[in-house]
Amino acid sequence: xxxxxxxxxxxxxxxxxxxxEERIRTGCQKVLRQEGFEVETADSGEAGxxxxxxKSYDIILLDLMMPSLSGFDVLSxxxxxHPDSVIIVISGYATVEYSIEAMxxxxxxxxxxxxxxxxxxxxxxxxxxxxRALKDIANEKSRMRVLIxxxxxxxxxxxxxxxxxxxxxxxxxxxxxxxxxxxxxxxxELSAGSVVDALVDSALAMPEDQFEESSEEFVRGGEEGVPxxxxxxxxxxxxxxxxxxxxxxxxxxxxTARKKMEQIKSDFVSMVSHEVRSPLNSVLAQLHVITDGLAxxxxxxxxxxxxxxxxxxxxxxxxxxxxxxxARIESGLMSVEKERVNPVEILEDxxxxxxxxxxxxxxxxxLAPLPELPxxxxxxxxxxxxxxxLIVNAIKYTPEGGRVVVSASLEDKFxxxxxxxxxxxxxxxxxxxxxxxFYRIKNEKTRYIIGTGLGLAIVKSIVEAxxxxxxxxxxxxxxxxxxxxxxxxxx
Amino acid sequence: xSDKPLILVVDDDPDLxxxxxxxxxxxxxxxxxxxxxxxxxxxxxxEKPRLVLLDVMMPRKDGYELCREIKEDPASKDIxxxxxxxxxxxxxxxxxxxxxxxxxxxxxxxAKPIDLDKLMQIVRDNLD
Numbered sequence: 001x002x003x004x005x006x007x008x009x010x011x012x013x014x015x016x017x018x019x020x021e022e023r024i025r026t027g028c029q030k031v032l033r034q035e036g037f038e039v040e041t042a043d044s045g046e047a048g049x050x051x052x053x054x055k056s057y058d059i060i061l062l063d064l065m066m067p068s069l070s071g072f073d074v075l076s077x078x079x080x081x082h083p084d085s086v087i088i089v090i091s092g093y094a095t096v097e098y099s100i101e102a103m104x105x106x107x108x109x110x111x112x113x114x115x116x117x118x119x120x121x122x123x124x125x126x127x128x129x130x131x132r133a134l135k136d137i138a139n140e141k142s143r144m145r146v147l148i149x150x151x152x153x154x155x156x157x158x159x160x161x162x163x164x165x166x167x168x169x170x171x172x173x174x175x176x177x178x179x180x181x182x183x184x185x186x187x188x189e190l191s192a193g194s195v196v197d198a199l200v201d202s203a204l205a206m207p208e209d210q211f212e213e214s215s216e217e218f219v220r221g222g223e224e225g226v227p228x229x230x231x232x233x234x235x236x237x238x239x240x241x242x243x244x245x246x247x248x249x250x251x252x253x254x255x256t257a258r259k260k261m262e263q264i265k266s267d268f269v270s271m272v273s274h275e276v277r278s279p280l281n282s283v284l285a286q287l288h289v290i291t292d293g294l295a296x297x298x299x300x301x302x303x304x305x306x307x308x309x310x311x312x313x314x315x316x317x318x319x320x321x322x323x324x325x326x327a328r329i330e331s332g333l334m335s336v337e338k339e340r341v342n343p344v345e346i347l348e349d350x351x352x353x354x355x356x357x358x359x360x361x362x363x364x365x366x367l368a369p370l371p372e373l374p375x376x377x378x379x380x381x382x383x384x385x386x387x388x389x390l391i392v393n394a395i396k397y398t399p400e401g402g403r404v405v406v407s408a409s410l411e412d413k414f415x416x417x418x419x420x421x422x423x424x425x426x427x428x429x430x431x432x433x434x435x436x437x438f439y440r441i442k443n444e445k446t447r448y449i450i451g452t453g454l455g456l457a458i459v460k461s462i463v464e465a466x467x468x469x470x471x472x473x474x475x476x477x478x479x480x481x482x483x484x485x486x487x488x489x490x491x
Numbered sequence: 492x493s494d495k496p497l498i499l500v501v502d503d504d505p506d507l508x509x510x511x512x513x514x515x516x517x518x519x520x521x522x523x524x525x526x527x528x529x530x531x532x533x534x535x536x537x538e539k540p541r542l543v544l545l546d547v548m549m550p551r552k553d554g555y556e557l558c559r560e561i562k563e564d565p566a567s568k569d570i571x572x573x574x575x576x577x578x579x580x581x582x583x584x585x586x587x588x589x590x591x592x593x594x595x596x597x598x599x600x601x602a603k604p605i606d607l608d609k610l611m612q613i614v615r616d617n618l619d
Binding site (some may be wrong): 136274277278279280281282283284285288292294295313314317424 | 503504506507509510512514517548591603604605606607
């Protein structure tokens with residue numbers, strides 16, 4: 001395949017004229033050489049065949065009626081030897097039957113004797129365009145084939161009846177197919193799994209006005225010595241010119257390594273967090289015992305130092321809590337017991353809960369008038385946590401005398417919570433990064449604000465784990481508005 | 492011998508046990524100490540404490556399991572059990588539900604890091 005695709009040196013088209021009439025041979029040669037073609041001639045079917053056996057020509061001009069070996073015989077031999085050669089029949093009789101007969105046997109076109117040089121030029125030019133298109137298609141097909149066969153991702157194409165049109169080696173390996181040729185078989189014979197099957201079904205059923213890639217992760221193997229692997233499958237329909245689904249393409253990507261890394265990371269974080277938390281908890285209790293005077297009298301200066309030490313330890317503890325939360329969310333271990341919750345109730349509770357902290361900073365914390373809102377099916381603790389996080393942030397990053405407004409509304413198929421503030425705002429370049437773990441904006445305005453840089457990463461992970469998304473609008477020195485979009489439950 | 496109630500403090504970290512014990516003793520409670528669930532169970536039967544401060548995550552036998560055993564045994568079911576829980580463990584305070592879904596009938600809980608003054612309040616409230 002490679003040589004076809006890669007090493008074909010381009011040369012001008014080679015033409016062979018086979019005719020027993022010398023006048024025709026020289027005439028054709030003259031006309032076509034003027035066009036810059038390489039032209040050779042043969043005066044009989046036998047001589048022509050000999051040349052064809054030694055070399056392939058792009059175009060053969062072939063007289064049908066010759067003594068001894070007829071044009072029809074030459075035609076079938078050429079088709080056998082060089083199926084890509086284009087044959088134009090020269091017919092002295094110019095009868096329709098002969099010409100049709102020749103075209104049935106694979107001739108490209110015919111030209112009746114006598115013909116004008118222009119007629120010949122037009123016909124040969126047309127034939128050359130045709131051969132070029134054929135070659136381009138063949139090259140393109142071959143290039144695509146090599147490309148797809150060498151992808152490390154599995155690629156599967158099925159038609160509308162779910163028969164396999166194409167399945168590259170990576171796909172067959174991932175799906176565990178060990179049979180001979182997969183093409184033409186039903187999808188179920190490939191045992192690609194119910195996930196792939198369902199994705200293909202939904203892609204094939206996708207309405208014309210919609211084009212979406214659906215994807216899902218799943219596990220394969222894990223039994224009888226087959227190593228377990230994690231795969232992600234994504235599937236899209238492909239359509240004809242009229243927009244009808246005529247098949248579906250599925251791509252399988254092996255994500256085993258990533259999943260294993262995530263698990264290791266999550267185990268590591270849990271272990272470290274726990275091992276770190278226990279001694280910190282003890283140290284805090286020990287400091288408390290000392291500052292209580294239970295271990296002897298403490299001077300005011302010592303008291304002050306121990307107080308600061310306690311604060312440091314508390315912030316380390318909250319960092320480890322957040323790390324642990326993030327690791328759990330990322331590994332999908334977070335408890336996702338969902339229940340029906342009333343968003344209005346939660347917002348009212350939260351606004352009341354955070355009001356004293358806001359008042360302490362002379363910030364007005366307001367709950368905007370809420371429209372009629374349906375209930376959500378979410379993890380209540382998670383929802384409270386993400387909203388609290390945004391409210392606490394808004395209070396933290398808003399100077400005294402500012403305002404924080406909490407609101408909720410319906411948007412598309414989502415319930416949108418918004419927390420807006422009149423705070424220091426976030427520059428456009430930081431807006432993309434604030435949701436990344438450990439990212440904290442460091443400038444003169446935030447220097448004295450304590451935080452771990454994990455809060456928004458946790459918010460984003462939780463919202464996304466609920467099938468929602470997070471948005472941020474902000475202008476430096478004017479304020480920020482974070483919005484959380486939770487999908488509405490299907491009624 | 493003081494007639495102040497006996498409190499058993501159970502945690503696998505001896506430093507935490509010591510600090511809590513010092514605080515309790517400063518309020519004239521008597522204190523017994525244990526460092527894992529099995530040792531705690533032995534002390535409960537031998538010394539009959541009025542109240543147990545019980546860590547949740549411990550080697551050999553965890554706090555949830557021990558709490559259930561205390562409450563299921565008629566000889567110990569009247570002992571007040573206060574769980575010491577790490578916030579991250581997400582213990583629902585009202586039900587003390589363990590991950591396996593079985594409820595743990597503890598009387599009260601305090602989240603780590605423990606505020607010793609709050610702990611004293613909880614102890615007092617539960618012994619009255």
